Amino acid sequence: MAYWLLKSEPDAWSFEQQVKKGAKGEPWTGVRNFTAKQNLKLMKKGEHAFFYHSNVGKEIVGIVEVIREAYPDPTDESGRFTAVDVKAVKPIPKPVTLVTLKGDPRFSEMALVKYSRLSVQPVTDREWRLICEMGGAGR
DNA sequence: GCCAACGTTGGC
């Protein structure tokens, strides 16, 4: 079981909107970066990902689950890119901010801190556990 | 296949 982190600008697609979609979930489209695409293709059904709000909030606000593995992104005319479907699992009661992660040496190697522009990132087991604890969410 | 130019992302 791998863990992931998905970034979205809440003005475009927020965790609240994701929650409203319920169990049927929503396609995660619009990734136009090859590194991010590679990560999307590695995501397996049932794996969990953090939902991060970039620009507004700059914090991890929830957890989502992959319900459909990589398929061609319907919003990409060139056919080169990939989408997955995710559904909301639960919110993070106390969102964990980028500032917090940057200030904590335990996260100095985290992709979110080192490669802030990458929109689909892997998260290590340790990072996942720590952030869940800090956010007041169960695993 | 290199590399300069350009565009986009995202933190501040």
Place this chain on the structure above:
DNA sequence: GCCAACGTTGGC
């Protein structure tokens, strides 16, 4: 709103 970082594109 600015600007740094960095990925992509396209000319050669």
